[in-house]
Amino acid sequence: MRKNLPFFIASFVVVVVVLVKLAGRDDSTPSLVGSGNISNTPASSSIPSTTTTSSAPAPVATSYKDGTYTGTSVNVFYGNVQVQVTVSGGKMTNVRFLDYPQDRGTSVMINSQAMPLLQSEAIQSQSANVDTISGASFTSQGFVQSLQSALSQAS
Amino acid sequence: MGMPVILEVTGEAGEVSEEVFKYLESVDNKFSTYKEDSEISKINKGLTKEGDYSEEMKKVLSLSEEIKHRTNGYFDIKTPKGNLDPSGLVKGWSIYQAAKILDERGIDNYYLSIGGDVEVRGKNQKGQGWSVGIQHPFEQDKIVKAIHLNKGGVATSGIYLQGSHIYNPTDGSAANDVVSLTVIGPDVYQADVYATAAFAMGKEGINFIEGLKEYEGYMIDKEGIATMTSGFERYVR
Numbered sequence: 001m002r003k004n005l006p007f008f009i010a011s012f013v014v015v016v017v018v019l020v021k022l023a024g025r026d027d028s029t030p031s032l033v034g035s036g037n038i039s040n041t042p043a044s045s046s047i048p049s050t051t052t053t054s055s056a057p058a059p060v061a062t063s064y065k066d067g068t069y070t071g072t073s074v075n076v077f078y079g080n081v082q083v084q085v086t087v088s089g090g091k092m093t094n095v096r097f098l099d100y101p102q103d104r105g106t107s108v109m110i111n112s113q114a115m116p117l118l119q120s121e122a123i124q125s126q127s128a129n130v131d132t133i134s135g136a137s138f139t140s141q142g143f144v145q146s147l148q149s150a151l152s153q154a155s
Numbered sequence: 156m157g158m159p160v161i162l163e164v165t166g167e168a169g170e171v172s173e174e175v176f177k178y179l180e181s182v183d184n185k186f187s188t189y190k191e192d193s194e195i196s197k198i199n200k201g202l203t204k205e206g207d208y209s210e211e212m213k214k215v216l217s218l219s220e221e222i223k224h225r226t227n228g229y230f231d232i233k234t235p236k237g238n239l240d241p242s243g244l245v246k247g248w249s250i251y252q253a254a255k256i257l258d259e260r261g262i263d264n265y266y267l268s269i270g271g272d273v274e275v276r277g278k279n280q281k282g283q284g285w286s287v288g289i290q291h292p293f294e295q296d297k298i299v300k301a302i303h304l305n306k307g308g309v310a311t312s313g314i315y316l317q318g319s320h321i322y323n324p325t326d327g328s329a330a331n332d333v334v335s336l337t338v339i340g341p342d343v344y345q346a347d348v349y350a351t352a353a354f355a356m357g358k359e360g361i362n363f364i365e366g367l368k369e370y371e372g373y374m375i376d377k378e379g380i381a382t383m384t385s386g387f388e389r390y391v392r
Contacts, residue, residue, distance in 0.1 A: 089380060118361060120382045123299040123375055128288050130301050131279050132161065135271045135290025136313030136335055 064090055073099060089120050158246075158270030164257075165264035165280050174260070175253050175267070182249045185211060188240050199238040215241050215248065222348065247310060247347030250274045254342075273309045274343040290315075292334040292375055299381070300373060302390040308343025312336050312354035313375075332358055335375040339390055346370065358382075 064087040073082040086094040094117060160179055162172055185194040194212055197203045208216070219232045219241050232241045250267055254274045257265055264277030266285050275285040284305040288298030292315050302309065313335035336354045340346035349370060353360030361382045364372035371387040 091382075118365060118382050118384060119388075120380055123291065123379045123381050125291055125294055125297045125299065126301070128296065128298045130286040130288035130298060131163070132266055132268050132273055132285070133271070133288040133290050133298060134268075134273050134309045134311045134337055135295070136292075136311050136315055 064092065066090065070098065089122075091120055093117065093120065159268075161266075161268045163266050163279075164262055165278060168262060168265075169260075171257060171260045171262055175256055178253055178256060179249060179269075182211075182245065182252075185209060186215070186241060186245045188238070188242065195239060195241065215244060218248070219244055243351065244348070246270055247272050247308070247344040250308070251342050251344040271311050272343050272347050275304055275308070276306055278305065289337050289373060290335070293379065299375070300391060302339065303392050304339065304390055307339060307341050308346040309337060309339050310343055310347035310350040311338075312347075312350040332376050333360060333374055334377050336360055336364075337373045338364055338370055339372070339387070340367075340370040 066087050066089070068084060068086045070084045071082055082099040084096045084098050085092055086096075160176070162168075162175055164172065183193075184190065187193045188195055188199070190196060194203065194209060198208070198212070216232075216239075222244070223231050232239050232244070234240050246269055250269055250272055251274065253267055254276070257267070258276070262276070264279070266273055266275040266279075266287075268274075271290070273285075273287050275287070277285075279285050284303045286301050286303050287309050289300040289302065289311065291297040291299045292313065295315065313333070315334060333354060336350055338346040338350040338353065340349065349364060349367065350372075353363045353372065353374075356363055358374070358376065361372050361374040361384060364370050364374075365384045371384045371390065373381055373383045373387055375381045
């Protein structure tokens with residue numbers, strides 16, 4: 001049974017600023033996926049920071065060239081750490097540990113998900129063979145105008 | 156401007172669909188700023204004392220205070236003119252309340268949609284979980300994804316361009332790289348609040364959703380590249 005009823009509500013858009021914690025430590029130890037050339041040159045760390053906090057909805061400015069990149073091996077006192085990064089579609093899509101400290105008596109906890117590694121894809125058009133649709137086109141012009149003005153205050 | 160309300164029930168609904176539409180009409184009569192004699196319009200004209208507010212009005216105003224507090228004042232139902240306009244909350248919240256009516260009446264298989272926000276329960280007429288399409292931001296009679304769920308809510312926040320990928324830099328639409336952000340969650344009210352918040356964050360929004368347990372998201376940027384949270388794929392068949 002199906003019914004439609006015009007229902008008049010204006011949409012009101014708000015700008016929200018939220019403290020976002022992008023990553024945290026967990027207890028998993030990454031498995032060694034492969035080994036690359038290990039050199040002991042001290043260099044600035046190639047490990048991304050494990051937690052990031054941002055307090056403004058700034059757009060992400062970085063864009064990387066596609067490819068696979070191996071960081072320098074970094075001595076972190078209890079051993080060496082080396083990562084390999086894959087960039088696809090201008091974004092980091094994978095980070096692997098090529099080396100991590102593993103020959104000490106104490107167990108070493110490393111967060112292998114140091115940053116959100118979210119999958120990306122190009123959207124694909126398909127015909128709407130579904131029960132219903134979720135979309136933003138039902139919103140009123142007021143929504144768009146309100147959002148623009150809110151965003152211009154936020155930037 | 157109106158938004159369509161769609162209620163689809165698998166099997167017999169009986170009187171309950173009338174009850175649901177009556178309820179939604181009463182919500183509109185209370186909260187629509189387009190209706191001169193709605194409760195909110197009267198409040199904005201100073202015609203109603205605070206002690207005389209309806210229970211629902213008090214509830215919604217109190218919820219909006221809570222969210223305003225949680226977001227350090229950025230989510231505020233007060234318009235620049237000084238009027239109250241809670242419609243950003245009311246859409247998702249009223250679906251949530253209507254779903255309670257259906258649940259209480261023992262209706263186990265339905266979906267209820269208002270303006271692109273969808274709450275689902277159970278199965279469709281084919282005996283499968285409900286399929287919800289994510290609208291294509293540039294070809295509006297198409298979808299970009301079909302997601303399937305038995306219980307929960309789907310909300311999409313966004314701005315759609317009129318048939319073109321090209322942003323007009325002079326009208327401010329280039330301010331946001333994200334054209335659409337869909338959130339799936341345990342209920343459509345929360346999904347809507349988070350979709351709205353995440354959309355305003357630009358490309359960081361999808362990371363915000365990733366950080367929320369029980370919520371998954373699908374964000375589309377103006378180039379037509381989508382980024383999804385790590386648990387999103389379980390909703391895609």
